[in-house]
Amino acid sequence: MIFDTASMYFRAFYGVPSSVRAPDGSPVNAVRGLLDAMTRLVEQYRPGSLACAWDNDWRPAWRVELVPSYKTHRVAGQQEQATEAAEVVGAGALAATGGLAEESPEGLGPQVLVIREVLDALGIAVVGRDHHEADDVIGSLATQFGGESLVVTGDRDLFQLADESTRIIYIGKGVAKHDLVDPAWVEQKYGVPASSYVDFAVLRGDPSDGLPGVKGIGDKSAAQLVAKYADLEGMVQAAADPASTMSPSLRSKLAGQVDYLGRARTVVQVVRDLELPELGDGSLLLGPQRMDTDRLEALGERWGLGSSLERITAALAH
Numbered sequence: 001m002i003f004d005t006a007s008m009y010f011r012a013f014y015g016v017p018s019s020v021r022a023p024d025g026s027p028v029n030a031v032r033g034l035l036d037a038m039t040r041l042v043e044q045y046r047p048g049s050l051a052c053a054w055d056n057d058w059r060p061a062w063r064v065e066l067v068p069s070y071k072t073h074r075v076a077g078q079q080e081q082a083t084e085a086a087e088v089v090g091a092g093a094l095a096a097t098g099g100l101a102e103e104s105p106e107g108l109g110p111q112v113l114v115i116r117e118v119l120d121a122l123g124i125a126v127v128g129r130d131h132h133e134a135d136d137v138i139g140s141l142a143t144q145f146g147g148e149s150l151v152v153t154g155d156r157d158l159f160q161l162a163d164e165s166t167r168i169i170y171i172g173k174g175v176a177k178h179d180l181v182d183p184a185w186v187e188q189k190y191g192v193p194a195s196s197y198v199d200f201a202v203l204r205g206d207p208s209d210g211l212p213g214v215k216g217i218g219d220k221s222a223a224q225l226v227a228k229y230a231d232l233e234g235m236v237q238a239a240a241d242p243a244s245t246m247s248p249s250l251r252s253k254l255a256g257q258v259d260y261l262g263r264a265r266t267v268v269q270v271v272r273d274l275e276l277p278e279l280g281d282g283s284l285l286l287g288p289q290r291m292d293t294d295r296l297e298a299l300g301e302r303w304g305l306g307s308s309l310e311r312i313t314a315a316l317a318h
Contacts, residue, residue: 001047002138004153005126006055006091009034009115011154011171013108022304027107031114032308037175039308041152042315045169050316052119053137054128055091058102062131066263069210076101088113089128096130118299118309122316123290129274139270142166157201157209157268159186162194191223199232202264211264214257216249225250232261291316 012033020029042050059071089096090112091104101109119126127137135158142149142161151158152169159181162168168181179185186194203222205213217225229235238244239254246254254261291313300309 001041001045001050001150001152002141003038003050003052004134004138004151004155004158005034005052005115005119006058006134007154008037008152008171009112010091010104010108012037013105013111015174018107022302026110026303028111028114028303028305030108030111031118031303032305034115035118035305035308035312037171039311039315040175041169041178042312045150047150051125051127051141053134053141054089054116054126055134056089056096056128056130057098057132058091058095059098059100060095060131060133061098063267067211067260067267069212070267071102071210073210074103076103088116090116091134096128114299114303118296118303118305121292121295121299122312123292124316127276129276132271132274136271136274137276139272140274140276143272144276157206158270159194160197160201160268160270162186162197190219192226196226196231198265198269200226201268202232202261206268211267212260213264214253214261216253221250232265236261 009030013030016029016033016036018027018029020027020032022028059074063070064072088094088109091102094101116126127141128134129137135155138151138153138158139161142151142165147165149166150169151161151166152171154171156170156172158168159170162181162183162185164183168179170179170181173179183194186192186197190197190200192200200222202211203214203217203225204219205211225235229238235246235254236258238246239251239258244251296309296313299305
């Protein structure tokens with residue numbers, strides 16, 4: 001089971017009341033909410049191994065070079081960058097290599113460091129790579145693992161990973177109401193094969209990531225194009241071919257976006273071949289022997305993690 005950690009702690013921050021605080025008054029709603037969500041899913045699915053994917057670079061420079069608008073609206077102001085993010089690396093905090101902080105709600109930045117400390121004390125592998133997002137780590141873990149994988153996320157872009165060995169636990173509607181996404185689910189929901197989801201996503205765009213898509217093309221027309229032409233190259237060729245059956249309207253929309261389509265596909269497509277030594281040294285294995293019980297006790301007391309920490313500890317011990 002691979003957790004899209006930032007996706008989960010952002011949702012936890014908004015889903016758990018801000019009144020949930022440590023003894024010193026610091027907010028810990030994201031910390032406790034994340035632990036509770038992880039506990040519920042570990043108890044339900046009983047995975048044999050576990051990893052938390054980390055956003056070392058929430059906005060990699062190479063993706064921005066391809067599509068300059070990529071996540072531009074999420075860059076934090078200088079004052080927020082200095083106060084909230086501090087030296088924490090992760091989504092909602094600093095990028096490992098670019099130094100830019102992601103805009104985040106007040107009170108979340110400091111919790112990212114606490115989350116990292118607690119996961120480390122629990123003995124859960126936290127896997128991140130500089131110059132890459134958590135999505136790339138997830139794609140590489142799922143592809144290289146060699147067995148069945150469950151990916152926990154609220155990000156639809158990761159539907160592209162759904163195949164015979166990888167399913168997505170999609171928590172867009174909450175952990176309790178999550179969808180278990182496989183290729184059949186993607187096909188039924190969007191009318192496209194999971195293997196073509198990247199092209200579908202490129203066409204329709206994603207404002208939350210600063211990806212405009214092709215103007216005038218939404219879910220329905222994107223699905224129709226994918227069904228008819230199989231890939232972006234086929235669409236571009238049809239748009240340039242006067243003899244093709246593509247409508248003049250679609251031809252016009254695609255013709256002006258040829259360069260964008262290629263660049264956006266590289267941005268949307270997750271990297272699957274990152275070097276991940278964690279897969280080879282056994283550090284993804286679960287077990288109570290990996291927990292630092294003394295450190296967990298100290299963190300639980302310091303941050304008032306109470307039953308949230310007790311439950312995750314018990315879940316990982318069985």
